[in-house]
Amino acid sequence: MDYSNLKVFLYWDKYTWYALGALSASLQKHQIPYEVIKGNVKQPISKALNTDYRVIYAESSRSWTIEALKNRLKIIKKAFTSADILVVVGGPHATGVPEEILNMGGDVVVIGEGEETFPHLVKTFAQKPITNGDLETIPGIAYLDQYKTVQRTKRRPSIDLDSYCPYSDNPKFSIHPPIELMRGCAFRCRFCQVPYMYGNPRFRSIKNIETIVKHYINHFKPIKKTVDIRFIAPNSLGYMEKKRGIPNVSRLKELIDCLTQYDIRLFFGTFPSEVRPEYITEETISLFEKISNNSISIGFQSGSDNILTNMRREHTVQDGLAAFEIMKSHGYLPVFDFILGTPSETLSAQWETLDLVRQFQGKALVRLHYFMPLPGTPWQDLIPVPLSSEILTEIGRLAKAKIITGEFVKQMNQIEKLLESRNPQVLSNS
């Protein structure tokens, strides 16, 4: 296919760039040329259109980046009205609320995985300006029809991860994110987008991961002192599990043994490949002996069993404490994530969490988050419970004592602002 009159621009953002690895690799696989841009979007698009190129502008979305995305789409829509530009948005936020993105100015939303859908769109647009008739034949997208009604096309089957590379070695736009071990999750936590976007887990094979690691070594060895290998996994100890909640220790060991034969630093069970608490056992902790990180990140989420049940976490506070004891006894620093402000959370449940967090002083790191209703989740339309001044004062004390890390209050204010801009009526009625 001839792409000589086509420019595909992928927008780079520090919160969404992992997605560009897989997306640009899938374009390379189809021999579709692309450019990665950041900052000023108007200038490269304008230059391309003025020199008779047709343009596809694409970016991934997360709820955190939505205001910036909205501004970029506004700029693009105001400056360019031609049928020679197509604006495509994918990612978790767009997948959860495609209508919001389409009403912001996106022409097409990619629902779920983009590896096959995006090249399909590009190939269609490369031939001629795209029509709704063309769009309705492309699985896995949403668009507005002539009545401004959102149309979703049929679901696209999930990809086999081994068939898709997670990085791009394009010399001009090389992108090497952490390696995606698995996609999807066997659990159904009510606040999390992963299972609702990707369904049950699929795994990249050990052989495929090894091939990718060899490439990372070749790529980074000449330019870095050490080659650090990190993974993306919603629950890294769930890699290759056959039954939900039962770690597949032999395959995990096989993975780690295979990779540690290379001259790399291997990071596992730390951001962005965290672990559920009940997966930490005497057996699984021994897997970390060859791993380079001495901290392990765990989604503890709440100090209240009632809240854990509301979240549909399917573990208890006791499971978190058992993981804490095992990690400490083997010399690992636990890094716990907790969420405050989830729907129906009572003041006493909030104190249960903070009382628990206080006990970790000097023995664990705690990252405290404010609840954010994410599109596509069962809690997408629920608003966070406001926190009382006494709870906020205690959070301030815990931060000062360095028991919790991060900028909780700043994050909470950002979330409130974001939700207000998305749905002011809901918040004013709260």
Ligand code: SF4
């Ligand atoms: S929070 Fe973790 S365990 Fe729960 S559904 Fe999401 S990825 Fe799975």
